[in-house]
Structures are given as structure tokens and as C-alpha cells.
Amino acid sequence: MDGRNRLVTLVVVATGISSVVTQLLLIREFLAAFQGNEFVIALILFTWLLLGGTGAWLARIAADRRPAGTGMLAGLSLLLAGLTPVLFFAVRLLRDVFFIHGTSVGFYPTLAYTACTLAPYCLLVGFLLPYSLFTLRAGQPGYPGAFVYMMDSLGDVAGGALLSFALIYLVTPLQAVFIANVPLLAAGWLLTGPDRRFRPAALLALFAALGLLAAGVRGERRTLATSEAELVHYQESRHGRITVFKSREQYTLFSNGSPALSTQSLAEEAAHFPLAQLDTAESILLISAVGGMLAEVEKYRPARVDYVELDPAMSAAQFKYGLLQKIPGLEIINEDGRRWLSLTGRRYDAIIVSLQEPETFQTNRFFTDRFFALAKSRLAPGGILSFSAGGFESYLAEPQRLKLSILAATAARHFGNILLLPGRSTIFLCRDQPLDPDIPARLRERGIATDYISGYYEGDVTPERIGQLRDLLIAGAPTNRDESPRLMRVMFSQWFAKFATSPWAFAAVLCALTVLYLCRLRRQEFVLFTTGATAMGAEILVIFAFQIYFGYIYVGIGLIVTVFLAGLLPGAWLGNRLSGRGRWALPVTDLLLILLLAAFMLALHFGGDRLPVAFYLGFGFAVSLACGSQFPAALQLGGGGNPAAARAFSADLVGAACGTLVTSVVLIPRIGLFQATLCLIGLKAASLAVAASAREAR
């Protein structure tokens, strides 16, 4: 490989590092800017991958018009690096230009905003990969496309690992962006070459990009400022963004852009509704908390209060700003709540879950059949489990009604008595012993003073309203299970109802475009399309299953994402070797993918909770290895020319986009984990049939 080619290769690796870091950080940005539900997460990934695929397709058109050159590649690399901080600023700052400050945003505006802000960057990233290959081939015709794919994978792995295991702990997002783009800047600059005519322009471009990256670092905190409150705390933990705003004497903690706890909030309902039911509340477990909750819990003089909060940065901020008060007997446990329950030998008189509603796979785990069984097994005799869902004040809309019914039906499988107390939130009390709705009377008996309950309960939580709510529950509502998160479907429906919109128009357009796209694909490109979809679908399934069985372990999930990238590299190498074997390379690897998915499904079915972490990592690596090996083989079958390479890159990315969206928001919530895996097997079976009937390129 000559020096010029080496530099182009370096650009490919550096682009991989920069783009993966940017992608992972941008998902966090969008989650903080918009709703943090699984739909939005999938939408961001979908848009990213789809635009990347479009960029790759555009590269082919560009290459048809003008031969690729190193000067242009260098310029585009520097542009990409400079564009990254602009993208972050755009996501943060343009939100309040287009949407009313303080409001949440519905599906279609989120889609439009995501697509518009991501478009310049993603199109360019997608463009650069095939364009790099064309540049290499301009100097060395016949340069193997698989090598560029391998180098891109290498960059992806390096970027993913760098962010997940180092940068996320050490620096802020725009500092991370700065660091991740240094290799790209260096590679781009070196690629400009010794031609003195272009030096001044290249130097200026380099400084412009550096200046933008530096402006990003310097202006980062400022981009989060609001006019109505002062930003006093900003931290990007590995779990998300934590900001604390001070408005006069009140501190409010925002988690990923949404207000979570406030110093002047009322925690009486969350604390007293369950605890008032008990004769003694010696040992209490709080899974997350609402502002001021510990002060209310203290009124029962418990011997032990375990407060489980996944994010250490979150609990630190809560106590620092007085959102929660330290009380005697308190132990703060920074652990996934469900994992804690499965590990601890302690027994509790009360377990109070104060998590947000199940909008993601992660939170859904606290509202399932298996979680309720686990919680019950950790309750002392006569103990109580409490959690909350959306409120019922004047009218219960259908999605809300179904949600409460599913929750009640699921909890009723494990507890003899379930009482739903309506209000701004509906509080669920679950216990085998009798439950008494007259909370004020029980508090009076115990001499516990309250503000809200003593004054308002009897007017707000009337027997008539409790009865109405009970009567509205749907008999025979389905159970919410880990593997089949029915509740998430309802949450999606509720989200769409809130914005009086429906995803069907989007789905129809997407289906039509996908069909059109598929009709234009060659056989080997169809295989790559399904491979992209399977790889992303399998990754989502593995993360979902891992969370169910092991809890939310940041490092574990980071490792899964990394192995899914890491397998591509040896896979591409293997595929390069296999591609000589002609048309059988694709069917064989397709068959391997089918077998892997089938093995995954059977393993989960017969012992998901007993499988070691290594199984998930091994599976992820094997899937990505098989997927990675298909690219060179498909490229070879397609003739290996520039147009074929661009189309192959494009098919892989567009497939990944569709796989992400369909698996996250359709398959898992609608038909569950096992059937979703079956669908991926079906997709790959179709691909196998197509691949087996393909003819070798001449």
C-alpha cells in the first residue's frame, strides 16, 4: 500500500471513530431534546442509518460525474469534523426556535426535526465511505472494497469502545466530540498533501474545523441555559443528562430534559398511601424516588431505608441540592433496582417504586409479571408493593384505561388485593392482606401529620372516584411480561393520542418506499439489506434480553454494542477469503445466521435467566461476524465496481435502518421477544432463498 492509500485508509478509520462517537452522543442529545421513549430512540437510529444509506447512494452519482480525488476527500473530512459540533448546537438550540419552549413534541415534528438536523452530517458520513473507496481505486484500480469496509468497522469499534469505556466517564459530549475528531482532522490535513497551491485553503479549513470544535467545548454549558431559571448543575453521566435549575428558592432536577424532582414537590401520596397500610414499617425499599420522599418516609421511623438509584450521579445531585434529605437508617444503593432485588437477601415491609411510566424496554422491566413475582418474594409477611401510573382526575381515556387494566391484571397474578387510588397519579397498592382506602384515618391513628392528604384526600380521592376507576378496569386484560411488553404498545398509543396523530401515514409511506427500494435491488444487495436489518434487530433483541435477565448494567450493554461492531472486522476479513468461493458464500452465511438466531431463541426459551453474560457476548460477536462476512462476498457477486460498492454500502445501511425501527417499535412491543426473533429468522430465510438462486457475476 502506498503512502497516499495509507492516508485514505486512515481517513476511513478516523471517520468511523468520529461517526460512532457522534452517533452515540447524538442519541443522548435527541433523547434529552425530545421524548425518551423507545419510538424516538428507534426513530433517531432509523433516520441516521437511512440518511447514511442515501449518502452512500449519492456517492455513486457523484463518482459517475467526476473522478474521486484526494483533495476533495481531504476537504470533506475536514468539513465533517467541523460539522460535528454544529450538529450538536443545532440539535440543542434550534429546538426552541421551531418549538414552543417547555413543550414536548409529537411524532412527525420529531421525525422532521431529526431528519433536518441530521441530514448534512449523515449524508456526508454515508458519502465518505464509498467515496474513500473510489479515491483509492482512482490510484489503484481494483482496490478491494472489503478492505474499506474492514477499516470502517475498525474505526467503528475503536470509536464505540473509546466512548463507552473512557470518554463517557471523563468528559462532556462536546469535549468527547473534540477528542474523537482529532484523528479525522489529522488524517484530513495529511491528505491535503504537499501541493503548495492548496496549503492556505487547507490550513484555513483546518483552523475553521478546529475553531468550531473549540467553540463547541466552550459554549456547551451555555447551550443549555433557559431564560426562566439558572442552570446550577450540569453533568453527563453514563446514563443520561442531569441538569439542575434554580428558580428563586426552588431547585428542579431535570433528567434528560424532563423535570424529575423538585425541592417544593409533594411526596405524600407516593410515601403514605402504601406505608399507612402497614402496622409497622421497619424496613423499606425505595426504587427511585420523588422529591421530598425521604422526609415523608422518616415519619414512620423505619430502622432501614434502602434507596436504590441506578445512577450515582443522579443520587449525588439529589442530595446535594436538597431534593432528598438524608435520614437515619438510609442506605443509598447505586444499582439497577431489579438487579438489587434479585441479589439481596433482605426482606422489606414495603417496596415503593417511583419510576416513570414504561416508555422504554429498560423501565418496562419494573412493571412486568416477573418483576412483581420478584418483588413479592422480597416482601416480609404482610408487606406491600406500591407503584404509580398515569392519573385519573376527571376522565380515563382508553389507552390509559388499558394501561391501568394491564398493570392491575399483572399485579393481581401475585397479590391477593390490589387497590388503585386515583389522583394526579394513580397509585397501585398490592398486598395479600386487606387494603384500606381511608388513608387519612389511618394516618390520624398513627399521629402522622400531612398537608395534602389531611386536607384534600377526602375531596379528591372519594369512594365514588375509587369505585369509578375500579369499574373502568377491563376484565381479562392481558399480562405485561418481560418477553412481551404489552404495556409499551399502550404507551406508544398514548403518546400518539396526546398529539392527536397516528403513525400509520408514516408506516404506509415507509412500506411503499421500502417496496420500491427492494424492487430495485439486485439479489446480493437484497441479502445485504436483510443482513443490515438482522444485525440491528439482533442487537436490539440481545440488549433487550440482557436487561431482562441481568438488569441495566451500563458496562454490559456497552460491551454488547462493542461486540456487535467488533465481529464485523474479522467477518469482513473472513468474507474476503470466502468470496473466492463464489455464489455459496452468501447462502452459507445466511444459513449460519438463521441457526444462530434459532439457537438464541431456544436458549432464551429454555433458560434465559441461567445463561452467562458470555453467551450474549458470544452470540453478538458471532452474528456480527456472519453479517460482516457477507459484505465482501456480496460485493464480489455484484462485480466489485464502484457503483456496486456504493449500492452495497447503501443496502446495508438502509436495511439496518428498517431493522432498527421494525424490531424496536413493531415486533418486540407487538409480538414479543421470541416471535420477533422468529421474524428475523423468516427474513433471513427469504434472503437465503434469494441468495441460493443468485448467479455469479461475470
Next chain:
Amino acid sequence: MKRVDRRTLLKYGAASLAAASCPFPAHAFWPGAGQKAETSGADDIRGTIFRNDAPESLWKWSKEGFSFDRLADKRVACKVCPNRCVLAPGDRSVCRSKVNMGGTLYTLAYGNPSAVHVDPIEKKPLFHYKPRTKAFSIATTGCSFRCLNCQNWEISQAKPHEVRHSELFPPAVVSEAIKSGSASVAYTYSEATTYFEYMIDTARLARQAGLNNLWISNGFINRAPLLELCKVLGAANVNLKSFSDDIYRKLNGGRLQPVLDTFTTLNERGIHFEMTNLVVPGYVDDPEMVKRMCGWILATLGPDHPLHFLRFFPLYKLDRLAPTPLSTLEQFRKLAMAEGIRYVYIGNIPNHEGANTWCHGCKKLLIERRGYAMPTFDITDGACRFCGTKIPGVWS
């Protein structure tokens, strides 16, 4: 003109980019950061007519509109609220409750309440009207506004066919209200003006049966229907959402002036009414605006109508703001009282002394409120038990 070659273009382009990206002046070019909330996003979220959205036929819970004009081409103009929807046949009004069927305006919200509850009257909030009584509260779907923080959006932003409802025609409302031991019928939760026909018929019957009628409203109503309503109205709580037309259009999808006109009319007709102002951080928390608002109230309505400042909580679409700090509400209460309004309350904060009633004559505590309970009540025959000053309101 001199031709610019590619190299020059590249140079100047890169130089401009470098200058624009300099870390220090860069901030000046970026929009958004810390900008005033009022300037963000859309300026006007007012609703629009739903073209060709009327059902195929009327249903059991339909009735001809109370007040409308017949126009050319079988179009009709609804005259109940200032939206003045002009509907072609098959169109549905902004409030979603009214349709033009063959050149006649019909309401689809008559006798089909989607929410029926019995509430303490203080919950409305009405602090100076028949305290410690219950209000039989009903609502159908519909609203003339599009408030981003609506507490009852599931019915206010829905069409009558889209929700579950019970059947409760006006005579049944009255009999159920009496059966529940309520002293009043409250038209509340969603926007009562949108089911005006149902409300006025029920209110007339309720008045005949000795019940009071409570109108809990955004105040967006035309004068003629309001005058008709006043004939049977006991009391009202009307939202004064802000004292800025811009904010009305931006956060509520409404207009300010018609609401002010409503207050004037209620005052003229001698109806007891109370005003509520939800203090939304970043929008409705400007002390200067509150001063202007209080000035208008004093000049136009006088000092005796109770004013409630309510704490905002993130709700519905406006769910990414912090709640209102307590001290803001306290400041506004002091400010309004200093301006001369005699009865100013703080709401949505349990057991705050700002929810108590103090005599404007002798400044003594008359009503101590602990939630809906009143451990202290020192008003006798509508006057302060200590100094005899008449306390505005209806107390028995």
C-alpha cells in the same frame, strides 16, 4: 465582473468559516440559548375548523345550536364564542362539538357527559360562594382553546364520538345532583361554553329546582349567550390565563380581549365570580404583567372579586418546565393586594396561609382552610364576625 476561481472560493469560504467559528464571538450567531420563552416556536396555536369532519348523521345527543346565523350556500356562523366558526355543510367547529348538517348548526354534546363527579365547591376554586357545599360536576367533550398545559385534554381536545360517555339529559342531571346532596351543578373540566345548549337547558331546570349553577370557564364567550346564561347563573370561576394577547395565542390558542369582555359583562350583571391565573414559569411570571393585570381588574371590576394565583405543574404538552416556585406566587399575592385587590389566594399548594381568608376591614383571619376543610370560619351573615365588614361573596 471578475471571475472567481475555485481556489479563491475555497480560500474565502474557509476563511469565513474560520472567523464564524471562533470560540468567542461564535455565541452571538447562535439562536436559542437562553432566549425568552415567549419568542420560541409558533406564535399562534389557535384551532381551526375541521373541514368535512361531521358525522354522516346526527345522533341521540344532538340538538340545534343555541345561536347561529344562516349564510349563503347553506353555510352557518356559530355565535356562541368569539371563534365565530363559519361552517359549510359537513364541517365541524373549532371546539369540535358543533357541526353544520344541511345548513343548520347542531351541537353533538347534549346529554352525553364524559365526566360526572361530585366535588367540593372549593375545588373549582370558588372560595366566596356557598362554602362547604358540594357541586355536582359535569363535562362533555370540547374546548374553544388549545391550552398546552390542559389538565383535561383527554376530553377537552376530543370529539364527542371519540370518548365514553354516560347519558344524562338535563332533567336527569338535576335529579342526580339533588340525589347526591349537591347544592350546585358545575359545568366544568372541559370548556362549558362549547356545550352551551346542554348547559343552559340544565341550568334553567336546576334553577327551578333550587340548585345553583356554576360556570367554570376560560371566559371565551360572546356577550349575547353570556347574558342569557347570567339569568340562571349562581357563580363563575373564569380563567384569566395571562394579561398578554401574545401569550394567549401562544400557550392557549385564544385571545385576551374577549375574556376581559366576559369579566366586564359578569360584573355588570352582578354575578359572583372569581378569577384564576395559572402562573406558568417563563410565560406568566412577569411581575410587570401582573401589575398591569391587577390595575385593569381594579379599574374595571373593582377590588372585591377574589383572585387565585395557581401553581403550575408540568402537564400535557407543556411538560418540560419546572413547577412555579412558591415565592413567585407569594410575591404575586402581595403585589396584587398592594395594588388593592382585597382577596387574593394561592392555589395548588397545600396548607399555605395564602389560601386563608382575612377580613379586608380589620385584617383578622376569617376562614382558615386546610385543604377543603375549614377549621376556622368567622363569617356571620356575610360579614366579618369581628368588625362587621361585609365580605364579598355568597356565604349561605
